[in-house]
Amino acid sequence: MIFPSGRLVHVAAGFSVWAIIFALIYGMQGVGCRLDWDKVILFDTLSLQRIQLVAVYVVGLCVLMTIYACLSKHKGGPEQKAPRRFVTAVAVYGALAAFAAASLSFVGVMWLTAC
Template sequence: MTRSSPLLTLAAGFTIWASGFAVIYAVQGVGCAYGWDLIALGPVSLLRLVLILLTVATAAIIYVVARALSGAIPGKEREASHFMLSVAAGAALLAVPATLFTFAGVFIATACS
């Protein structure tokens, strides 16, 4: 893994969460404006399907980043680096359930009113 700022590494999971939040919120607005909620694809609307896919993709990306961070933990020769990567990997892993919890509305809530 390339060397990066410790703060960026620490914030990686929740930065992806915030980006996913912005994208999902924007797509929801665009989908409502263009009537994607009225297009049925089986039991769900096109808008709900797109929002669910974005939610799952965001959680998956965060999980991949968390796994990459936990795999990048060097040996004990650099204790500060080891600690920072461990904390960053843990924070990124916590961002996965946070993503699924905060975006859970795409599964049940009305997309447009």
């Protein structure tokens, strides 16, 4: 079999985590607005809403960077067959692209109004 299932899971890992981060941020934004967490000030001007959204963002970026680092360690050498090296490279660069996409698409939680 050219594409063992483990490698295909690696290819999908980065953007699957991106989708989970998206769902968490979007869901927590809705819950926080409904429960008025944006009005609960914890530190100076930081609301409970902002803190939990930033926490999801930062943890998500850490998970994506960990996925990228783990996949990068397992890059195949010349002893691997070409299809396996290709799928591994797609997985590594896909994880890096997911990190970049999350970094740019969710950075608004840092300053945009939550509700």
